[in-house]
Amino acid sequence: MLKIDDIHVYRGRTYVLQGVSLEVGRREIVALIGANGAGKTTLLRTISGLLRPKKGKILFQPDSQSQEIDISGASPEQIVQLGISHCPEGRGIFSRLSVLENLMIGAYLRKNRNEILDDYNSICRVFPILKEREDQAAGSLSGGEQEMLAIGRALMSRPELLILDEPSLGLGPIVVESLFQVLSEINSRGVTILLVEQNAIMALDLAHRAYVLETGRVVLYGTSGELAGNEDVQKAYLGGIV
Amino acid sequence: MIMTRNRLIHCALFIAGIAFTASAGMALNEYVLSIINFAGIFIILAISLNITNGFTGLFSLGHPGFMAIGGYVTAILTFPVSKKAMFLEVPPWLASMEMPFLPALLIGGACAALTAILVGVPVLRLRGHYLAVATMGFLIIVQVLITNWETVTRGPLGLNGLQPLTHLWWVYAWVVITVYVSWKIKFSSYGRSMLAIREDELAAQCLGINLFRTRVAALAIGAFFAGIAGGLWAHLVTAITPASFSLVLAFNIVVMVVVGGTGSITGSFAAAILFSVITEIFRPLEENFDIYGIGEILMALILILILIYRPSGIFGNKEPGVLSPPNKKGGCL
Amino acid sequence: MSGGYIAQQIVNGLVLGSMYALVAIGFSMIYGIIRLINFAHGDIVMIGAFVTLGLFQTLGIPFPVVALAVLTAGGIIGIMIERGTFRPIRGAPQVTGFIASLGISIMLQNLGVMFLTAQPRNFSFPDYLQRVIKIGAVTFRTIDAVIMISAFCLMALLMFLVHRTKLGMAMRATAENIDMARLMGININRTILSAFAMGSALAGIAGLMWGGKFGQIDPLLGFVPGLKSFVAAVIGGVGSIPGAILGGYILGLSEVLFVGLLPPVYSAFRDAFVFVTLILILLILPNGIFGKRIEDRP
Numbered sequence: 050m051l052k053i054d055d056i057h058v059y060r061g062r063t064y065v066l067q068g069v070s071l072e073v074g075r076r077e078i079v080a081l082i083g084a085n086g087a088g089k090t091t092l093l094r095t096i097s098g099l100l101r102p103k104k105g106k107i108l109f110q111p112d113s114q115s116q117e118i119d120i121s122g123a124s125p126e127q128i129v130q131l132g133i134s135h136c137p138e139g140r141g142i143f144s145r146l147s148v149l150e151n152l153m154i155g156a157y158l159r160k161n162r163n164e165i166l167d168d169y170n171s172i173c174r175v176f177p178i179l180k181e182r183e184d185q186a187a188g189s190l191s192g193g194e195q196e197m198l199a200i201g202r203a204l205m206s207r208p209e210l211l212i213l214d215e216p217s218l219g220l221g222p223i224v225v226e227s228l229f230q231v232l233s234e235i236n237s238r239g240v241t242i243l244l245v246e247q248n249a250i251m252a253l254d255l256a257h258r259a260y261v262l263e264t265g266r267v268v269l270y271g272t273s274g275e276l277a278g279n280e281d282v283q284k285a286y287l288g289g290i291v
Numbered sequence: 292m293i294m295t296r297n298r299l300i301h302c303a304l305f306i307a308g309i310a311f312t313a314s315a316g317m318a319l320n321e322y323v324l325s326i327i328n329f330a331g332i333f334i335i336l337a338i339s340l341n342i343t344n345g346f347t348g349l350f351s352l353g354h355p356g357f358m359a360i361g362g363y364v365t366a367i368l369t370f371p372v373s374k375k376a377m378f379l380e381v382p383p384w385l386a387s388m389e390m391p392f393l394p395a396l397l398i399g400g401a402c403a404a405l406t407a408i409l410v411g412v413p414v415l416r417l418r419g420h421y422l423a424v425a426t427m428g429f430l431i432i433v434q435v436l437i438t439n440w441e442t443v444t445r446g447p448l449g450l451n452g453l454q455p456l457t458h459l460w461w462v463y464a465w466v467v468i469t470v471y472v473s474w475k476i477k478f479s480s481y482g483r484s485m486l487a488i489r490e491d492e493l494a495a496q497c498l499g500i501n502l503f504r505t506r507v508a509a510l511a512i513g514a515f516f517a518g519i520a521g522g523l524w525a526h527l528v529t530a531i532t533p534a535s536f537s538l539v540l541a542f543n544i545v546v547m548v549v550v551g552g553t554g555s556i557t558g559s560f561a562a563a564i565l566f567s568v569i570t571e572i573f574r575p576l577e578e579n580f581d582i583y584g585i586g587e588i589l590m591a592l593i594l595i596l597i598l599i600y601r602p603s604g605i606f607g608n609k610e611p612g613v614l615s616p617p618n619k620k621g622g623c624l
Numbered sequence: 625m626s627g628g629y630i631a632q633q634i635v636n637g638l639v640l641g642s643m644y645a646l647v648a649i650g651f652s653m654i655y656g657i658i659r660l661i662n663f664a665h666g667d668i669v670m671i672g673a674f675v676t677l678g679l680f681q682t683l684g685i686p687f688p689v690v691a692l693a694v695l696t697a698g699g700i701i702g703i704m705i706e707r708g709t710f711r712p713i714r715g716a717p718q719v720t721g722f723i724a725s726l727g728i729s730i731m732l733q734n735l736g737v738m739f740l741t742a743q744p745r746n747f748s749f750p751d752y753l754q755r756v757i758k759i760g761a762v763t764f765r766t767i768d769a770v771i772m773i774s775a776f777c778l779m780a781l782l783m784f785l786v787h788r789t790k791l792g793m794a795m796r797a798t799a800e801n802i803d804m805a806r807l808m809g810i811n812i813n814r815t816i817l818s819a820f821a822m823g824s825a826l827a828g829i830a831g832l833m834w835g836g837k838f839g840q841i842d843p844l845l846g847f848v849p850g851l852k853s854f855v856a857a858v859i860g861g862v863g864s865i866p867g868a869i870l871g872g873y874i875l876g877l878s879e880v881l882f883v884g885l886l887p888p889v890y891s892a893f894r895d896a897f898v899f900v901t902l903i904l905i906l907l908i909l910p911n912g913i914f915g916k917r918i919e920d921r922p
Contacts, residue, residue, distance in 0.1 A: 097807055098806075099803055099806065099807070124806075125806040125807055125809070126806065126809045126810070126811055129807065129808065129809035130809060134807075135807050137803075137804065137807065141801055141803070141804040141807070143796070143797050143800045143801065143804065144800065145796065145800055146793065146796060146797060146800070150793055153793070154793055154794070154797055154808050154810075155808060157790070157794065157808050157809045157810055158809040202808075206808075206809065350719045350722070350723075413903070413907055414903060414907070416907065417906055417907070417910075419717070419718040419719055420660075420661050420718045420719055420721070420722040421906055421910070423719060423722050423723075424661070424722075424854065424858075424902070424906070425902070425903050425906055427851075428899035428900075428902050428903050429899075429903070431851075431895060431896070431899050432896045432899050432900065435892070435893055435895050435896035436896065438892070439892045439893060538847075539730065542726055542727075542730055545723060545726075546727075549723060582738050583734075583737050583738060583741075583742070584733075584734030584735065584736075584737040584738040585734070585738060587730055587731075587734040588730075588731050588734045588735060588738070590730070591727040591728065591730045591731040591734070592727075592731065594723065594724070594727040595709055595724050595727045595728070595731075598713060598716070598720055598723065598724045598727075599709075599712040599713055599724075602713075602716060602720060
């Protein structure tokens with residue numbers, strides 16, 4: 050559903066993405082792994098329209114019947130409208146807005162109030178704590194709760210493709226465990242996921258396929274099993290433990 | 292031997308300047324002369340604000356405040372004893388004093404610099420536009436104080452009938468001094484500390500630059516020359532009123548610095564001349580067609596366009612190649 | 625100094641404070657959303673006053689219609705300022721925004737001088753607004769009551785807009801994190817424009833009130849109240865709307881009491897007093913009363 054074809058992206062004068070191509074199929078979970086500074090976040094920000102590629106195409110097919118659209122020049126608003134929801138690094142929740150408002154702002158572009166309410170209720174079933182805290186300022190939540198809020202908010206736009214940047218950042222192992230469980234549940238309901246993750250073991254565990262990014266280029270890709278078995282990947286990202 | 296070539300160019304400019312001043316003094320009529328004098332004062336103002344604003348990045352709108360202090364101090368010191376007795380109520384030691392122009396100017400400048408230090412110590416802890424607002428507050432406070440201290444300043448009436456001491460040589464001697472000092476500062480280690488502060492305070496601090504002292508010094512040096520310019524101004528128009536030192540004047544000086552290029556001495560110099568010429572072109576237009584304000588509107592428009600399309604000004608922070616000292620990459624900071 | 629005298633001063637302070645608060649809200653809204661000070665904000669007060677003069681006195685349009693027109697005119701000027709200057713320089717250093725808006729301010733003032741001349745003009749409201757009301761020891765005119773009540777209603781309306789509507793939610797989200805707001809699908813250009821429009825509409829109506837209260841207007845009239853309202857916004861904490869309202873009333877009251885309670889010699893120093901306060905607050909309490917931490921975007 051998402052096809053990235055040889056994109057080149059600069060940030061200021063730095064040449065960050067030097068020709069990246071990748072593909073995400075419908076209902077897949079695809080993981081992006083790589084060291085700091087490899088360009089993972091830049092890639093995600095380019096997909097969601099916050100950055101513009103100098104060269105290259107980003108083709109997106111909202112649903113299996115529709116045409117592929119080149120979204121490389123579109124604004125973030127248009128991209129959200131098409132069904133891509135980006136949950137950035139550091140969560141980016143609006144800490145002065147209430148939990149409820151944060152969720153509702155996730156559905157900013159949607160009109161049908163009943164559908165929005167349905168989604169709200171189903172998100173509250175997945176993350177009951179959000180229902181409990183709905184009137185609280187989002188800034189008062191704990192790190193794990195904020196991550197849940199961020200994911201819940203991203204789901205409120207009813208996306209076809211959910212982009213997650215380092216969801217496990219700063220969270221304890223037990224919270225991460227349950228978080229990844231939720232992600233796989235979300236995926237089984239039909240949401241495609243593109244995931245950037247430092248925790249490569251867990252990422253490969255969850256994802257169907259993965260890409261390894263190094264200094265702005267894809268150096269390796271394959272199914273999670275293949276990559277987990279690859280010696281270089283083991284050495285560089287899995288700490289040598291298998 | 293680029294160094295010598297550079298020296299030669301500077302000397303040639305200096306001699307050309309003297310020749311220009313001498314011939315201008317003889318050949319031109321009063322009106323043109325006064326324009327050239329005002330242009331000189333604006334050059335001093337723009338370049339001195341550039342030391343504060345351009346080199347160190349302290350955005351100050353208080354320049355006319357320092358100018359007013361220098362102007363009033365100079366004017367009171369040179370005011371004839373007979374007139375002092377008539378118009379002012381000042382302490383006897385001051386009432387009986389009538390100073391020559393140069394020491395009066397220097398004291399005026401020193402008072403402005405001293406005020407800058409006193410004001411700067413608390414206020415320079417602020418950053419960015421808060422500093423701009425605080426210095427504007429300072430300007431308004433100075434205006435209010437001068438307006439209300441009637442025994443010494445005669446309030447809103449101001450002092451008039453000052454001796455016409457300022458002439459071409461005075462103005463352009465000070466222009467040369469201002470250019471020389473700011474040039475020396477810019478191409479010294481001190482100037483580089485200032486620039487480092489402008490670019491990145493934290494990094495500058497890590498290099499061992501005393502942030503606070505450098506900032507205060509930059510404000511005080513700028514204020515000194517503003518004070519001198521105030522003194523020259525007062526004795527050129529032979530009157531001084533609080534209303535002259537308004538926010539509009541502050542704005543005009545800022546426009547010169549921004550248009551010329553924040554940090555560029557040549558830029559401020561050129562922009563000050565340009566500004567004086569434009570004002571003189573528009574003055575008759577405003578008076579004859581009764582469209583007061585058109586000159587100021589044009590200035591504001593130029594400023595906004597420059598900020599949008601060329602935010603670093605005409606010269607950036609550089610000096611043209613032939614003038615700047617030879618060294619690393621074009622010889623500019 | 626009787627209790628009645630003090631009560632009278634407090635009423636005067638509240639009237640002045642209402643106007644400062646209305647103008648300060650705009651400073652805070654705009655700062656809150658783009659972290660830039662719109663220095664030309666005070667001059668919208670002047671435009672509001674002249675629009676009132678033109679429509680009401682010259683054309684004789686009924687008062688409530690004039691009030692609506694003034695709100696609209698203020699909003700339109702705000703939109704023009706945003707489109708013409710703030711949008712092209714968005715992302716530039718704060719000082720750039722400050723000088724640019726100072727440029728607009730000078731331009732608006734001089735356009736005023738050019739087209740309307742610098743002569744002050746008399747500004748008179750119909751008799752029913754000039755009637756003197758006496759309650760106990762306190763006397764005031766109908767216009768004073770109108771100013772206080774309508775300022776209160778407008779502020780309540782604004783708080784409702786900001787906290788209870790979708791647009792308000794989008795504005796608060798944009799103020800907190802522009803990139804994140806875009807990822808939610810919020811059109812930030814529209815949100816920023818709305819903040820300018822709302823803030824400037826309030827400044828416009830403050831101009832109507834200013835004229836009604838002081839009876840004379842000229843093209844430079846917006847400058848000092850604009851500056852003082854900025855001080856009010858700083859007192860409350862720039863970026864916070866409740867802060868701006870509180871700051872407006874605090875400044876209005878303290879300015880009136882400064883003049884009313886101290887010997888008359890000092891009243892000439894009232895502007896100096898306001899700016900000394902400003903500098904002290906910036907130094908001692910830089911985030912104001914309701915201030916959130918000021919994030920610098922250098």
